[in-house]
Amino acid sequence: xxxxxxxxxxxxxxxxxxxxxxxxxFDDLAVQLSALLLLLSFTGSPEVGWQLKEKAGExxxxxxxxxxxxxxxxxxxxxxxxxxxRIAHGAFYQSGQSCISVQRVLVRREHYAAVKxxxxxxxxxxxxxxxxxxxxxxxxxxxxxxxxxxxxxxxxAKEAGASVLCGGVRDGAFLSAAVLENVPADAKVDTxxxxxxxxxxxxxxxxxxxxxxxxxxxxxxxxxxxxxNMHKAEYAFxxxxxxxxxxxxxxxxxxxxQPYGGVKDSGLGREGLRAAIEDMTEPRIKIxxxxxxxxxxxxx
Numbered sequence: 360x361x362x363x364x365x366x367x368x369x370x371x372x373x374x375x376x377x378x379x380x381x382x383x384x385f386d387d388l389a390v391q392l393s394a395l396l397l398l399l400s401f402t403g404s405p406e407v408g409w410q411l412k413e414k415a416g417e418x419x420x421x422x423x424x425x426x427x428x429x430x431x432x433x434x435x436x437x438x439x440x441x442x443x444x445r446i447a448h449g450a451f452y453q454s455g456q457s458c459i460s461v462q463r464v465l466v467r468r469e470h471y472a473a474v475k476x477x478x479x480x481x482x483x484x485x486x487x488x489x490x491x492x493x494x495x496x497x498x499x500x501x502x503x504x505x506x507x508x509x510x511x512x513x514x515x516a517k518e519a520g521a522s523v524l525c526g527g528v529r530d531g532a533f534l535s536a537a538v539l540e541n542v543p544a545d546a547k548v549d550t551x552x553x554x555x556x557x558x559x560x561x562x563x564x565x566x567x568x569x570x571x572x573x574x575x576x577x578x579x580x581x582x583x584x585x586x587x588n589m590h591k592a593e594y595a596f597x598x599x600x601x602x603x604x605x606x607x608x609x610x611x612x613x614x615x616x617q618p619y620g621g622v623k624d625s626g627l628g629r630e631g632l633r634a635a636i637e638d639m640t641e642p643r644i645k646i647x648x649x650x651x652x653x654x655x656x657x658x659x
Contacts, residue, residue: 398639402458405624412627421628421638423620425552426580428610429463429573431595433566435470436587437607443477446558449583449609451485451536454498455556458625459581459611462553464560465569471562475524475540478560482536483525499532500555506534509555513537516546526556544575552578566591574600580621581610602629 400421401408408422430446450461466474490498500506510529516539517523526537537557542549549559563569566586573582581603584595592606602621605612613619618629628638 400628400630400635400638405626408626419638421620421630422626423458423580423630424624424626425458425554426578426601426621426625427462427549427552427576428459428578428581428583429465429576430461430583430609431566431569431573431585432464432466432470432474433569433584433586433588433591434467435473435585437585439473439477442585443474443481445609446478447481447485449611450558451482451497451556452611454500454534455536455558456501456554457611458552458554459613460554461583461609461611462558463549463573463576464558465563465572466560467566467569468562468564471560475560479524479538482538485536487533487535497533497536497556500534501532503532505555506532509534509553509557512547512551512553513539513557516542516548519543519546521546521548521559524560550576566594570595570598574598577624578621579623580625581605581612583608583610601625 396415396418398419398421399411399415401411402423403425405424408424412420412422430449432442432446435442446461446464450464452460455462464474464478485496486492486494487497488495500509506529510527513521513523513527521539521542524538524540526535527539528535534556538560539548539557540560542559542561544550548557561572563572579601582595582599582601583605584592584599585607586592586595587607595606596604600622601610602625603610603617603619615632618631618634620626620629620634628634
């Protein structure tokens, strides 16, 4: 498989178990995919993921393609400070460069002002700088081009009527942690995967409305819901169009034992130990018709 295959062979890896590092690797894999692989597991963008699925033919495929995770704050019974701590961490850890980082925060209207004030204060205080410094929380994005992309999305939303409550200022590959409100429903910062240090705030009036807003997305990876009402928690679990619902915490949680994955443009199939074993196993069934052989005689 070209350069990647040569490097894998040198390391003693089986041909076909190779990372994709550039476009030539992708094209090479696309040509040889059906001959080399029994299973394709891909994590990345929807554009590349669905292309790979199309080229995989009859092979089994699992895809994890990101999201724009929503977090619903329906009450403050967990404590305002704890909720703000969890949302701020869930949105901005790894500078927001996580498939399940909090991107859209939906808050019951009666709690909106308190959540907004506390969240903006917390986010504005984040230290930006060298990630090797233990006090740094906001580091650079993966590339300056990505910081420019998200800066442009924020500018587009602002021109369309959104308010930038803090952050959104770029310096090279750094983008200061941003909180936006009054974001138009069709703005990229709400509809696409930001994959950077930014979140949007939106109030709602009824819990059903909050779930409907969360579902108004082409993605469906995970969602978080802060509520002490177990009827609402069950409603969220049944109605949210996502692969995982986290009650009384942010969606930015993953453990190896869970079947991790999403629906819609977030992909198909599940990752995790048990799910991976099942994906890599071909079930086989044996059916035996009753015979006339005497059981006792057969065991002699």
